[in-house]
Amino acid sequence: MLTEKQISEIREHLDKAQNPLFFFDNDADGLCSFLLLARYAGKGKGVAIKSFPDLNQSYVRKLYELKPDYIFVLDKPLISKDFLEEARKLGLPLVWIDHHDVEIENFEDISYYNPIKQEKKSSEPVTYLAYRVSKRKEDIWLAICGCIGDNFLPDFIDEFAKKYRELWKQDIKTAFQALYETDIGKITRVLSFALKDRTSNVVRMLKFLLKVKSPREILIDEPKNHILFRFNQVNKKYQKLIEKARNFVSGKKLIYFQHGGDLSLSADIANELSYRFPGKIIVVAYMKGTKANLSLRGKGVKRITLEAIKGLKDATGGGHEDATGAKINIGDLSKFKERIEELIEQGF
Numbered sequence: 001m002l003t004e005k006q007i008s009e010i011r012e013h014l015d016k017a018q019n020p021l022f023f024f025d026n027d028a029d030g031l032c033s034f035l036l037l038a039r040y041a042g043k044g045k046g047v048a049i050k051s052f053p054d055l056n057q058s059y060v061r062k063l064y065e066l067k068p069d070y071i072f073v074l075d076k077p078l079i080s081k082d083f084l085e086e087a088r089k090l091g092l093p094l095v096w097i098d099h100h101d102v103e104i105e106n107f108e109d110i111s112y113y114n115p116i117k118q119e120k121k122s123s124e125p126v127t128y129l130a131y132r133v134s135k136r137k138e139d140i141w142l143a144i145c146g147c148i149g150d151n152f153l154p155d156f157i158d159e160f161a162k163k164y165r166e167l168w169k170q171d172i173k174t175a176f177q178a179l180y181e182t183d184i185g186k187i188t189r190v191l192s193f194a195l196k197d198r199t200s201n202v203v204r205m206l207k208f209l210l211k212v213k214s215p216r217e218i219l220i221d222e223p224k225n226h227i228l229f230r231f232n233q234v235n236k237k238y239q240k241l242i243e244k245a246r247n248f249v250s251g252k253k254l255i256y257f258q259h260g261g262d263l264s265l266s267a268d269i270a271n272e273l274s275y276r277f278p279g280k281i282i283v284v285a286y287m288k289g290t291k292a293n294l295s296l297r298g299k300g301v302k303r304i305t306l307e308a309i310k311g312l313k314d315a316t317g318g319g320h321e322d323a324t325g326a327k328i329n330i331g332d333l334s335k336f337k338e339r340i341e342e343l344i345e346q347g348f
């Protein structure tokens with residue numbers, strides 16, 4: 001948990017910035033963190049980060065294009081050296097808010113906030129921290145979206161449920177239950193899928209979401225609602241993949257599924273499988289070019305992930321205790337899968 005002092009420091013940075021640029025992870029938590037902070041500040045631009053695992057050098061050009069006076073990086077565990085150097089060269093203050101369990105170098109000129117540094121068991125998503133910073137009650141629904149998208153049910157859930165009864169259901173006990181069974185969950189999935197669109201459409205979506213007054217607007221089924229239109233497009237592909245993935249469920253503890261195509265849906269598929277099939281270890285691979293992007297879910301899956309990528313060439317991986325991502329060469333995929341099977345067998 002960040003202290004009140006840290007929260008007000010972040011607020012001060014936002015107040016000071018004239019033209020902040022927010023780089024955020026390309027998922028519901030990243031997006032909602034950005035929206036909460038930018039809606040509070042009433043200024044600034046957002047860029048979704050598609051590079052993995054780090055915010056890489058390809059984003060340097062955004063600094064020249066958008067000419068910010070402040071950089072905020074949200075929900076991203078790593079920033080490449082080149083990017084940091086460039087930000088430094090331009091004299092831009094950098095505020096980095098994250099919640100992944102990573103060791104990062106201590107740079108004096110970077111304001112780094114991560115609740116895990118105080119308390120290993122901390123698991124609040126960045127959205128939760130951003131909501132503590134912004135404290136805008138009218139944005140509570142965005143705070144809920146970012147939190148449940150990251151499998152976290154925040155302490156202000158009852159307040160939300162009271163205010164938006166029609167977006168909630170009785171007897172919701174877990175974050176993922178909310179994600180898959182309620183209308184606020186559907187809104188979260190809409191936001192997440194709408195990020196998987198052409199850059200120009202994403203920019204348009206961000207503009208809309210910076211202004212939108214009510215969550216209900218997102219679910220209005222009309223032609224000009226491009227966000228919902230995109231969701232329905234992606235969701236069609238997604239549902240087919242989920243159906244396929246279900247065929248790989250067996251008596252074994254591991255559910256392994258891989259897919260290709262133009263859209264990476266591995267994190268979304270892995271999340272839903274982990275909800276539908278509790279107690280399993282889930283591995284979903286998205287194959288693109290020579291690389292496989294992996295999403296893993298399950299109890300203690302971080303240890304398994306790190307062990308399984310050991311020694312594989314150019315492999316990276318990490319994340320949270322029970323939810324990780326990794327990137328490996330496709331040539332190593334079958335070895336990786338074998339290792340995972342062995343590790344599960346050994347009760348690693």
Ligand SMILES: [Mn+2]
Pocket residue numbers: 025026027029030075
């Ligand atoms: Mn994220």
